[in-house]
Amino acid sequence: MNLLSEFCASFGQMINLQKSFVKFSLNTPPDYRDYLALSLRLQSKPSIGTYLGLPNDLGQSKVSDFKILIDKVASRLFAFASLRLSAAAKLVIINSVLVVSFNHILSVLKIPSFISSYLDSMLASFWWRSSGFRKGMALRSASLLHLPKRLGGLGLRSIGCFNSALLAGTGWRMMLNPQLLVYRLMVSKYPFHFALPATRITRPSWGCRGLQLAMSVVAKGVRWKTGCGSSVRITTDEWAPGVLVSFKDGLSESELPTHVSSIIDPRSNVWDSSRVHRLFDGLIGLPILPKWKIFAWKVVHSTLPVASALSVRGLSVDPVCCFCRHEPETVAHLFRDCDFVSLLWGGSSLGFHRPSLHRLPFLHWFSTMVSLFGATKDWVGLINFFSILWSIWLSRNNVRFRQLDVSPTEVLSLASQWCARGQQAQNFCLKSSSLPLRPRPSVTAFSTCCYGDPLSGLDICLLCDGSWSSDNSTGAGWIFRDCVSPLVLNGGARASLSSSALHSELQAYFWGLHSAYSRGYRRILIYLDYETLCLILGRRQRSDVSLCWLIQDIQALLSLFEAYRI
Structure with a gap:
């Protein structure tokens, strides 16, 4: 009481003892409670009471404390049961009325799983109910109802997830x-x-x-803002959206970096693309036949059905290699360590000799060879490598399942046929990727991008150009010239970073247009030296998705001019 009196004197307030009470712990003896309450001249109560419909003092049984939510929802469902609502109306009532009525509780306290599951069951039963107080039949599980609408569900609130x-x-x-x-x-x-x-x-x-x-x-x-990457660990921290980053298989521990800063070029502050491809690019991105990609994936992840793997799983197969008839048929033995296969590697155009084959474990050797061909862009060597592996697998199947006899010469001949097919497919892909998506138009289309009435007179002539270096540094420049004379009025320049030559041209074009608009020019004649840029702006050719936002900004800026001609 002395403490309360000191509090009242300090803050100039008084405590109404008639409206106050005291609550004791359950471990306090009853006679001692009565004595303390009488000494304090306060009444004793077993509970502090409720606030916004929830007990303030939660006991050991949280289920009994939160049962008030079940009673609250049940009373409201009873009121809505006689309204003969449609399924759509029930969905709105569940999400916007029933669940919202105790949002204040869900946002500050964890609801016991039993209570949330029971509430989900009540709300789902209310939605399935056909009419009145009749019990409806749930034709699908509640998990489908709780899925978002964009995923094929109904978006019904799941109390536990919402909590x-x-x-x-x-x-x-x-x-x-x-x-x-x-x-x-x-x-x-x-x-x-x-x-x-x-x-x-x-x-x-x-x-x-x-x-x-x-x-x-x-x-x-949460995700990191990578920045320079010196404090972000590559495989431990969640710095990439939605996934923990992992290196590709077959790399040695000594060549694995620890922090993101080691895969960023310190000079240009952009990704070191060559190292990123070497560390993270998988087999799927290689320019080889699709069946070879799946085949390589099975080799790396030990899912290829070789005889030893089938024998371990209880299948009655001969586990011995069908070529040498001495060793068990494992992936390493079949594709590299077998004496028969060693002759193939030695007689191929790659010229592998037996000591170099066995220097590394098989998976490490396989990944190193693929990475080496990819880093040097030796696609011919890569195709030769996979054609031999694929021919070994096909020949093994012919021997094991068709009882055919094969010789190293026949296997190498089969490999040369598959090598020709792989090179043909690769040349087609490279040729297709280098061509525009639509037939190349005549040069007359180079100057047909117009807006407004450019024939009635133009204010200024804009010439812009961009340069790009392999280290992703970019330089952009633009000048303003009189439309009827070579007189240069003014101009500007800017340095930046970009991912490609097209990106640098787009940046120069955007900055030149922005400078022209800020100087008050509204009718402009534009000269460009990059035909692809004209085709993209004229919507006659699609662009890389990474540039679509910059192109949208350029088109939005062009719409501000009264007239222009490119």
Whole structure:
């Protein structure tokens, strides 16, 4: 009481003892409770009461404390049951009326899984119910109803997931606003509560458990802003959207970098593309036949049905190599270590000799060979490599399943046929990728991009050009010239970074247009020396998706001019 009197004297307020009460712990003896309540001249109550429909003092049984939500929803469902609502109306009522009625509870406290599951069952039963108080028949599981509409569901609120989402929002707001009183209280009691990734806290309160769940949800969704990458670990931190980054198979530990900064060019601050391809590019991106890509994937991941693997799985097959008839048929033995196969590698155009074949483990050797061909862009050597592997596999199947006899000469002849097919397919792909998506138009289309009435007179002539270097550095320049004379009026230049020559040309074009508009020119004649750029702006050729936003900005800027001609 002395403490309360000191508080009243300090703040100039009085406590109404008639409206106040005291609550004791359950471990306090009853006679001692009565004595303390009489001494304090306050009445004793077993519970603090409720706030916004929820008990303030939660007991050990959280299910019994949160059953009030079940009663609340059940009473509202009883009121809606007689309205003969359509399925669409019920969906709106569930998401916008019933669930919203206890949003304030879901956003601060974790609902026990039993309560959330029971509420989901009640709401789904209400939606399936045909009319009145008749029990409906659920023709599909509730998980389909809870799927978002874009994924084929109905978007029905799942109480447990919705509870986690609201708690995550609360935790995130507290992290972004450390000046809040609730944040300071939580951090003072649980110092590592808002650490990412979420840390385990011993003996937390129920409210802290809910926020701890929120931080675990937030930790799954947050990503690094990479920056220079010196503090971001490649395989441990979640810096790439939606996935933990991992290196491709077959690389040695010594050549694996640890931080993102090691795969960024320090001079240009862009990705070191050659190293990125060497570390992360898989087999699917190689310019080889699609069946070879799947075949290589099976080799790397040990899913090729060789005899030893089938024998281990209980199939009655002969596990001995069908070529040498001495060793078990494993992937390494079949494609490299067999004496018969060693003759093939030695007699091929690649000229592998037996000591060099066995210097590395098979998977490491296989990945190193593929990476070496890819890094040097030796596509002919890559096709030769895969044609021999594929011919060995085909010959093995002929011997094992068709009882045919094969010689090294026949296998090499088969490999040369597949090599020719691979080179033919590769030449077709390279030729197709280098051609425009539509037939190349005549040069007359080079000057047909017009808007407004350029024949009635133009204010200025704009000439712009961009340059690009292999280190991704870019230079852009533009000048303004009189339309009827070679007199140069003014101009500008700018340095930047870009991913390609087309990107640099687009940047120069955008900056030149922006400069022309800011100087007050509204009717312009534009000269370009890059025909592909004209075709893209004239919507006669598609562009790379990475440039579509810059092209949209250019087209939006062009729409501001009264007239232009390219």
